[in-house]
Amino acid sequence: MPKLLEVEDLRTQFYTTEGVVKAVDGITYSVDEGETVAIVGESGCGKSVGAMSVLRLIPNPPGQIVGGQIRFQGRDLLTLDDAEIRKVRGHKIAMVFQEPMTSLNPVLSIGTQLTETMMHHLGTTQQEADRRAVELLGMVGIGEPERRLKQYPHHFSGGMRQRVMIALALSCEPRLIIADEPTTALDVTIQAQILELMRDLTKRMGVALIIITHNLGVVARYAERVIVMYAGKIVETGTSEQIYHNPRHPYTIGLLNSVPRMDLHRGKRLVPIEGQPPDLTRLPPGCAYRPRCRWAIADCDRAVPPLAEVADGQLSACLRRAELDASMRDAS
Numbered sequence: 001m002p003k004l005l006e007v008e009d010l011r012t013q014f015y016t017t018e019g020v021v022k023a024v025d026g027i028t029y030s031v032d033e034g035e036t037v038a039i040v041g042e043s044g045c046g047k048s049v050g051a052m053s054v055l056r057l058i059p060n061p062p063g064q065i066v067g068g069q070i071r072f073q074g075r076d077l078l079t080l081d082d083a084e085i086r087k088v089r090g091h092k093i094a095m096v097f098q099e100p101m102t103s104l105n106p107v108l109s110i111g112t113q114l115t116e117t118m119m120h121h122l123g124t125t126q127q128e129a130d131r132r133a134v135e136l137l138g139m140v141g142i143g144e145p146e147r148r149l150k151q152y153p154h155h156f157s158g159g160m161r162q163r164v165m166i167a168l169a170l171s172c173e174p175r176l177i178i179a180d181e182p183t184t185a186l187d188v189t190i191q192a193q194i195l196e197l198m199r200d201l202t203k204r205m206g207v208a209l210i211i212i213t214h215n216l217g218v219v220a221r222y223a224e225r226v227i228v229m230y231a232g233k234i235v236e237t238g239t240s241e242q243i244y245h246n247p248r249h250p251y252t253i254g255l256l257n258s259v260p261r262m263d264l265h266r267g268k269r270l271v272p273i274e275g276q277p278p279d280l281t282r283l284p285p286g287c288a289y290r291p292r293c294r295w296a297i298a299d300c301d302r303a304v305p306p307l308a309e310v311a312d313g314q315l316s317a318c319l320r321r322a323e324l325d326a327s328m329r330d331a332s
Helices: 047-054 082-088 110-121 126-139 158-170 188-205 240-245 250-257 326-331
Strands: 005-016 019-031 036-040 063-072 093-096 176-180 208-213 225-230 233-239 308-311 314-316
Touching: 005 047, 019 047, 019 063, 019 233, 036 047, 047 063, 047 176, 047 208, 093 158, 110 126, 110 158, 126 158, 158 188, 176 188, 188 208, 225 240, 225 250, 233 240, 233 250
Parallel strands: 036 208, 036 225, 093 176, 176 208
Antiparallel strands: 005 019, 005 063, 225 233, 233 314, 308 314
16 A cells, blocks of 8 residues: 655755764655654754754755655646645645744734635635634634634733644645644643644544654653654654663663653652753764763774664664663663
8 A cells, every 4th residue: 555655765965064963864754645754862962953944844955855755646746847746735644833923924813824825725715714713623623713714813811823734734635744843832731732623633534643742741642653863864763662661772762761751750850961062064074873872882983884684573773673672661
């Protein structure tokens, strides 16, 4: 069965006065129809740039997609002209951005922003678009939708604006939604509500979902598969169960050890990852995580470890992947 989205050896770089930033450095992954995938990593690891590359939203200059393929429903998006890619954005692939206040137009009403997209992509009449907009606002949990359509973004709270962004993403019936840090600016209670809403709506409508986040804890119950990125590369990928119960890369283990867990006793301390992410213009030889890794060996300096299978569908880019058993992880 063909994949909905296939990203193969994608490379995106930024050309700066300090040097070439290899923001995305040869990542390969896929997303099935209706699947929820989480892409996780620290700020600067390339997860958002990778998502923006899928929609070809990289500003040029200074950025440029320099290699790879992005196949969506069998078509390579990197070969489409500007008019064709605009038909994909918002219609076939929608995006929920990190900060809705800067994503929504402050001088246009919520109704205008919802209806103009549907009229452009779906060819609906104004009356049909208005009716659908009311339905969408109700679907995402906004009360009195008819009245709310006439209001502006500043009339809404942060959580309500994010619900509007979800409604906007769903408005043209896409096959894939990319949610880039959709809960970062929200408090913890609202974060859970937004994630629950996105999971329920995408499942109900059969839409695939990519959740981009820096926090492994927020996707534990929402993602079917997890992709862990570090320094522009994928360092581990697997099902949620594999990643949370049997991580096989030191960076994944470090992320999990720095997140509070309900299944551990209260006295267990959180263990932060020491050091800082590398400068992407001056990556060290070998494994980029080596300076922060407590399990590093001499060979880690010599070559970049490839992604290799450690279990059914689980891949890890670590020379010691086979040795990272439960006893070593617990000792961390």
